[in-house]
Structure formats: C-alpha cells, structure tokens
Amino acid sequence: MYEATVIGSILRDHLVAGALHPGAEVKIRIDQTLCQDATGTMAFLELEALGVDRVRTELSVQYIDHNTSQFGPENHNDHLYLESVSAAKGVWLSRAGNGICHQVHLERFGAPGRTLLGSDSHTPTNGGLGMVAIGAGGLDVAIAMAGGPFKLACPRIIGVRLTGCLRPWVAAKDVILHLLSILTTKGNAGCAIEYFGPGVATLSVPERATIANMGAELGVTTSVFPSDEVTRDFLRAQRRARAWRPLAAGPNASYERVIDIALDEVRALAACPSSPDHVRPVAELADTAVGQVIIGSCTNSSYKDLRLAAEVLSGRQVHPGVSLAVAPGSRQVLGMLAADGSLARLIAAGARILESACGPCIGQGLSPADDCVTVRTFNRNFAGRTGTRNDRCYLVSVETALAAALTGRLVDPASLGIPYPQVQRPRLFKVDDRMLVAPPADGRGVAIVRKATIGEPPTSPPFPADLNGEVLVVLGDKITTDHIMPAGALLKYRSNIPVYARSVFNGLNEPGRPTFAERAAAVRDAGRHGVIVAGESYGQGSSREHAAICPMFLGVRAVLACSFERIHTANLVNFGILPLRFCDPADRPRLEPGDHLELSGVAAQLDSPGPVKLTVRKAGGETLAILCRHDLSSEDRETVLAGGRLNLMRRQL
Ligand code: MIC
Ligand code: SF4
Numbered sequence: 001m002y003e004a005t006v007i008g009s010i011l012r013d014h015l016v017a018g019a020l021h022p023g024a025e026v027k028i029r030i031d032q033t034l035c036q037d038a039t040g041t042m043a044f045l046e047l048e049a050l051g052v053d054r055v056r057t058e059l060s061v062q063y064i065d066h067n068t069s070q071f072g073p074e075n076h077n078d079h080l081y082l083e084s085v086s087a088a089k090g091v092w093l094s095r096a097g098n099g100i101c102h103q104v105h106l107e108r109f110g111a112p113g114r115t116l117l118g119s120d121s122h123t124p125t126n127g128g129l130g131m132v133a134i135g136a137g138g139l140d141v142a143i144a145m146a147g148g149p150f151k152l153a154c155p156r157i158i159g160v161r162l163t164g165c166l167r168p169w170v171a172a173k174d175v176i177l178h179l180l181s182i183l184t185t186k187g188n189a190g191c192a193i194e195y196f197g198p199g200v201a202t203l204s205v206p207e208r209a210t211i212a213n214m215g216a217e218l219g220v221t222t223s224v225f226p227s228d229e230v231t232r233d234f235l236r237a238q239r240r241a242r243a244w245r246p247l248a249a250g251p252n253a254s255y256e257r258v259i260d261i262a263l264d265e266v267r268a269l270a271a272c273p274s275s276p277d278h279v280r281p282v283a284e285l286a287d288t289a290v291g292q293v294i295i296g297s298c299t300n301s302s303y304k305d306l307r308l309a310a311e312v313l314s315g316r317q318v319h320p321g322v323s324l325a326v327a328p329g330s331r332q333v334l335g336m337l338a339a340d341g342s343l344a345r346l347i348a349a350g351a352r353i354l355e356s357a358c359g360p361c362i363g364q365g366l367s368p369a370d371d372c373v374t375v376r377t378f379n380r381n382f383a384g385r386t387g388t389r390n391d392r393c394y395l396v397s398v399e400t401a402l403a404a405a406l407t408g409r410l411v412d413p414a415s416l417g418i419p420y421p422q423v424q425r426p427r428l429f430k431v432d433d434r435m436l437v438a439p440p441a442d443g444r445g446v447a448i449v450r451k452a453t454i455g456e457p458p459t460s461p462p463f464p465a466d467l468n469g470e471v472l473v474v475l476g477d478k479i480t481t482d483h484i485m486p487a488g489a490l491l492k493y494r495s496n497i498p499v500y501a502r503s504v505f506n507g508l509n510e511p512g513r514p515t516f517a518e519r520a521a522a523v524r525d526a527g528r529h530g531v532i533v534a535g536e537s538y539g540q541g542s543s544r545e546h547a548a549i550c551p552m553f554l555g556v557r558a559v560l561a562c563s564f565e566r567i568h569t570a571n572l573v574n575f576g577i578l579p580l581r582f583c584d585p586a587d588r589p590r591l592e593p594g595d596h597l598e599l600s601g602v603a604a605q606l607d608s609p610g611p612v613k614l615t616v617r618k619a620g621g622e623t624l625a626i627l628c629r630h631d632l633s634s635e636d637r638e639t640v641l642a643g644g645r646l647n648l649m650r651r652q653l
Contacts, residue, residue: 002157003253003254004250004252004253005194005249005250005254006196006225006226006227007132007194007224008157009113010224010247011026011028011132011154015027016029023190024153024154025153030115030149031058031115032058032059032060032110032114032116033059033060033061033116033141034062034063034117034118034120035060035062035119035141037063037064037065037082038067038487039543040063041078041454041495042546043138043141044081044086045454045455046646047085047145049650052142053089053443053444055089056145060089060091061091061093061101062092062093063101063104064079064094064095064096065098065104066358066364067494068357069364072492074493077452077454078454078492081451087443087446088444089443090439090443091145091439092437093437094437095435095436097355097357098436099331099332099333099357100356102209102298103330104329104332104436105126106125106126106128106206107238107332108436110131110133110243112130112131113245114131114132116132116133117135117136117140118134118141119136119137119543120135121135122379124216125298126209126212127209127212127215128209129208129209129225129227130224134222135567137567137570139574139645140574152221153190153221155220156191158183158191158220158258158259159193159194159249160193160196161258161259161260162200162263163198163199163260163261163263166264167266167414168414168420169268169413169414170268171397172207172211173210173395173397174267175266176213177214177269177279177395178261179193180218183218183259185277185478185540186477186536187219187536187563189563191256193218193223194253195223195225196248200225201228201230203225204234205230205234206303207304209302210299212224214276216379217379219566226249228248237425237429238429268282268283268396268399269281269282270395270410271381271394271396273392274381274383275478276380276381276395282412282413286409286410286411287409288409289321290373290375290404290405291372291373292324292325292375293323293324293374293375293404294326294360294366295398296327296354296360297358297361297378298358300397302329305377305398307337309342309351309402310343311423312421313345313351313405318349319408320408322405323352324350324352325351325354326346326351326353326354327359328353331356331435332429332432334356360376362385363486364488366386367391368391368393372392373410375393376393377395377398378395380395381394384486384507394410400412454495455498458497458549458575459643459644459646460552460575460576462641463576463602464529464602465601465603466599466600467531467600468527468528469529469557469558469596470523470594471532471592471593471594472516472530472531472532473505473508473532474591475538477537478535479534479539479540480541481541481542482542483507484551485500485544486506487544494546497549497553500550501553504516504554520554521555528555529557530551530554530555531556531559531560532558533591534561534562535585536562536585538559538565539571539572544571548571548572549571557576557578558578558580559577559578559580560580560582560588560591561579562582569631575644575645576643576644577640578640580630581628581629582626582627583611587626590616590624591616595616597616597617598614599612599614603637603641606632606641612628613626613627614627
C-alpha cells in the first residue's frame with residue numbers, strides 16, 4: 001500500500017523504527033513542529049521538565065493566536081512566558097496579531113515532503129502543501145522538539161480521486177463537507193487521506209488546505225495533497241520557491257479504498273448543528289433565518305476567501321437582521337486586504353473586522369444569542385463551542401456565508417443571481433515577517449518570564465496495582481474534548497491546572513448539585529479511582545491534552561468506552577489514564593454513576609493477550625463481570641503503569 005503513494009514516500013523518508021505496514025506501530029522523525037499558545041504553555045513546561053536546553057528540530061514555531069482576548073492578566077502572562085521560553089530554547093515566535101498558526105505556517109514555513117507535528121488538531125492543514133502534518137498532544141510535540149521521534153500507528157491510506165472542477169459558488173469547503181457526509185466523524189481513526197486525480201490541479205494551495213484542515217473532523221491522522229506546479233507557484237508567490245519539490249503518487253499507487261469525487265457535481269453544503277458530519281444541501285435549508293455570520297478560522301480565512309467576500313459585498317449591505325464578522329487568517333491577509341481596498345469594502349458593507357486570530361472559533365467572544373442561528377466558515381460546531389449553551393451553529397463555505405449575510409437566510413449562493421467573482425492569486429503575496437521573531441543563536445542567557453499564573457507540568461502517582469474504581473459518569477457517543485474540557489472563556493486557565501480542572505465536564509453540571517469536578521475530587525480524596533464510561537468515538541476534536549491532564553488531576557485513572565479517537569487516546573496514555581474498550585458495547589448502559597469497579601492485577605492483565613476482566617459492584621449488591629480490551633503497545637503499557645510519560649522519561653533519564 002505504501003509503495004507508490006505520497007504519504008508512503010514521506011513516511012519512508014522519515015522512518016526511524018518499525019516497518020511500514022497498515023496498523024503497525026512506527027516511529028518517524030519530525031522535521032518541523034508548531035505550537036499555539038493555548039497548548040504551548042504546557043508543552044514548554046513539559047519541555048523544561050525534560051531538561052532540554054535547545055530544540056533539535058529543523059524548525060519549531062510557537063504561535064500566539066488562540067488566546068488573545070486578554071481578559072485579566074493570565075493571557076498576557078502566557079504570552080510573555082512563551083516569548084521568553086521560545087527564545088531560550090531556539091524556537092521561532094509568531095506574535096499575537098500575526099495570525100492563526102495553520103494559515104501563517106502555510107504561508108511562511110510549510111514545505112512539501114517534510115513532516116510537521118503540531119499541538120493542535122488542525123495541523124494537517126499543511127497537508128495542502130504536500131506535508132505529512134499531524135496533530136498531537138503537547139507532550140508528544142515537546143518530545144519531538146527535544147529531537148525524539150513521533151510514534152504512530154501506520155495509517156491505512158484512503159485515496160480520494162478528484163476529477164473535473166468546481167462550479168461557480170461551490171467551494172473547497174463543500175468538497176470536504178461532502179466527504180464528511182460519506183465518512184462521518186467516527187470510525188476513521190488509524191486512516192489517512194491522500195488526494196489525487198486530475199481535479200487536484202484545479203485547486204489552489206489555500207483550497208487544498210481547507211480540505212486538509214477538516215480531515216481533523218474526519219478523525220484521520222493526516223490528509224495529504226501532491227506537490228505540483230500549483231504548489232510551486234504558491235511558494236514562489238510567498239518568495240519561498242526553494243522550499244518546493246515535486247511529489248506525486250506513482251501509477252501503481254494502491255489505496256485501501258478509493259472514493260471518487262467529481263468536483264462539478266458537488267453542491268453547496270452545510271454541516272448542521274451540532275456535528276461537522278450532519279451535512280445537508282444548503283438548498284434544503286432555505287427556511288432557516290440567520291442572525292449571525294462569521295467568516296474566518298484556520299479553515300477559511302485565506303486572501304482568496306476574504307477577497308471574494310469583499311468582491312461579493314462590494315456596493316451591497318449586510319442584511320439588517322444579521323451581524324457579520326470577518327477575521328482574516330493572518331497579518332499577511334489583512335495587510336493585502338488593506339492595500340487593495342478590500343478592507344474598506346468589507347467595512348462599507350457593514351462587516352465587523354476582528355483580529356487575525358482564532359477568536360470566536362474557540363468561543364472567545366461573539367457567542368450568539370439564545371435561539372440565534374449562527375453561520376460560520378469554521379470547522380467545528382460541537383454543542384456549546386460558541387459559548388452559548390443550546391447554540392445552533394451551521395458550518396459553510398465563504399460563498400454560502402456571504403449569501404446568508406446578504407439575505408438573512410441560509411440559501412444556495414448560486415441562487416443570488418450575482419456573477420461569480422473570479423479572484424486571482426496575486427503574483428506575489430505581501431511578505432512581511434516582522435511579527436515573526438527568530439530565536440537568538442544562543443538562548444542560554446535569556447531569562448524566562450514566569451508570572452504567578454504559570455504553573456507546573458502535572459504528574460500523577462504510578463498506576464495502582466489494583467484499580468479500586470468508581471464510575472463518575474456514563475456518557476453516549478461522540479463525546480468531544482470540548483465536552484470534556486471546555487475552552488472559550490476558560491482558555492486563560494490553560495497554564496493553571498488546579499483552576500482549569502474545576503471545569504471538567506462543566507456542561508453536565510446542574511445548579512444546586514455537586515459539580516463533576518467536586519464529585520471526582522471526593523472520590524479521589526476517599527482513596528478510590530475515578531472512571532469515565534462512554535460510547536463510540538470518545539475524545540473527538542481537539543488535541544488539547546488538558547482533556548486528559550485535568551481529569552487525571554481529579555483522580556480519574558481509567559476510561560471505558562466503545563471506541564476512542566487517536567489524539568485523545570495518546571493523551572490519556574501520556575498522563576497515566578488507562579483507555580479500555582468494551583468487548584461488548586451492550587455493557588456500557590449496564591453501568592451507572594456510583595458503581596464500584598475493580599480491576600485486580602492491572603500489570604498482569606495488561607500483559608496478557610486475553611481480555612481485561614473487571615468486576616462491577618452495584619449499589620444494590622448486584623455484581624457484574626465486564627470484559628474489555630486495550631490497544632496499548634508495550635511502551636504504552638509501561639507509560640500508563642508509570643503514571644504517565646513524564647514520570648517514565650524522568651525515570652529513564
Ligand atoms: C480547537 O480548534 O479546538 C483548538 C482550540 O484549536 C484545539 C487546541 C486547543 O484546545 O488548544 C485543537 O484543535 O487542537
Ligand atoms: Fe483556531 Fe479554530 Fe483553527 Fe482551532 S479550529 S486552530 S480554534 S481557528
């Protein structure tokens with residue numbers, strides 16, 4: 001399978017250990033890393049804990065893009081820590097205001113044929129440039145920065161053959177929404193997607209990046225496009241022609257499965273509340289009145305996206321019932337919009353211009369009113385992510401967002417009757433790297449700024465010999481890391497685990513009753529081990545390792561689920577929480593909060609090839625026997641038993 005594919009050739013070039021075989025564990029060398037501020041503080045605290053003086057990658061970049069609202073001193077404290085620790089450790093820094101990590105990386109650093117590991121789940125955006133770009137938890141990125149290899153299950157490669165070209169008013173976003181309607185958000189862990197076919201050449205690099213970006217929503221490890229003349233042109237226009245190299249699948253490339261997409265047949269689509277795979281044709285949603293439209297995020301905020309917005313809105317006015325906000329993806333995009341008059345046209349049409357940052361995508365402001373339909377060009381619409389509890393968030397292309405902004409309804413943009421503006425890529429992008437700070441050649445003299453809100457990297461005691469568990473909660477399918485560890489206004493506590501941990505599963509809390517965090521802490525303080533029970537696809541969404549660290553802090557030692565998502569599983573293991581799969585999913589609803597759950601002889605059971613046996617004691621005295629499986633490698637088992645990877649590495653050092 002790996003022979004003639006682009007993904008296979010990049011993995012082969014970077015293979016450090018293991019053999020390329022679908023599902024086999026391999027280790028690969030990482031050329032580049034990226035961190036953003038909301039995950040970066042913890043990643044750098046972990047890097048410091050590992051005693052690393054200077055990073056050993058070809059390039060590492062720290063972006064300040066997620067957490068820029070600065071309510072209270074915490075955000076700025078984080079920024080100052082990140083600025084100084086980046087300089088000390090040999091890492092580039094992209095300052096607040098310079099843009100969203102994935103967009104800036106695509107513009108200024110991404111390179112075909114290289115590997116990129118990022119502490120953000122949308123790191124695969126740079127697969128649009130022909131990189132094997134993978135999202136991971138902060139600790140895995142810290143280890144890569146330290147020069148360590150990245151461990152992954154060798155992905156099964158799904159080929160997506162693109163033919164034809166997109167019709168006017170249909171966009172790359174609709175292509176990935178179409179793919180989400182086929183593959184859904186669950187069941188794709190362990191796969192990767194490779195795009196090929198004649199349709200690829202009709203898509204620009206930012207369009208490819210939009211498609212690769214939302215591979216994260218499919219749950220695949222990475223999404224990769226070939227590197228061709230379009231890629232070369234893009235890099236040339238960024239004054240980085242030297243980074244180019246050609247990459248294409250050979251004629252004998254074979255894939256586990258091939259999905260054909262005729263681009264001409266794709267229609268305008270929307271992901272309806274509250275999952276990116278609740279996809280329907282926009283034409284069928286025409287009765288939906290819209291109160292808010294936001295254009296931006298790492299999925300759709302390139303120059304082409306926003307120039308198109310300016311062209312369409314030029315001389316028109318946003319519907320009086322709609323609040324339209326626009327967040328350019330980078331300072332480069334914003335600067336170009338300002339220089340060519342697009343910004344003035346957006347403002348004249350009534351758009352509210354936001355900072356070049358993640359902003360509302362991660363619930364940092366612009367939460368919609370109760371019952372207000374919000375239409376966004378983003379990638380995630382998990383319930384409550386906007387900051388409004390029962391939100392109604394639709395994910396669409398820029399074209400569809402503009403149609404909603406003009407009409408106040410969800411309508412197919414082709415029905416607007418406006419000629420489709422042809423936006424050409426500029427011959428040269430406006431390159432200005434003054435907000436990118438290069439690290440000094442020797443960072444040893446740099447003083448690291450550590451204000452009071454910068455905490456310690458958390459560790460936990462070794463795994464108990466026998467698990468004396470108590471079920472804290474029984475959940476359904478598709479529990480996302482936004483459910484486990486909400487972000488939004490709480491993002492500012494990312495460097496302060498004891499405070500942030502108070503909000504674990506806060507969406508489940510009811511007024512007047514103990515919170516999840518209080519219940520978990522009480523179980524921990526009584527000397528028992530908290531257990532979370534869930535259905536399919538536990539841990540969808542972000543790479544935030546806080547969704548493992550904070551439960552760990554509250555004494556959670558095991559998660560029993562029907563299936564898990566890739567990044568979250570790795571994070572659980574890294575922080576000493578045991579992920580177990582039910583052998584029989586019908587056992588899940590037999591469990592209730594308060595049940596006692598025993599797993600004796602943990603180490604021996606994890607080592608034995610058979611299922612793991614658990615005994616459940618119910619409040620009424622009934623006893624159940626439950627069988628589970630684990631998918632842990634021997635290294636993972638050792639990590640869990642040590643109480644997490646930092647403990648293990650400290651021991652090894
Ligand atoms: C997201 O889109 O959910 C985030 C915020 O970018 C996260 C990272 C984080 O939680 O800090 C992600 O996608 O990994
Ligand atoms: Fe930022 Fe949203 Fe992209 Fe996450 S998905 S990196 S919050 S813009």
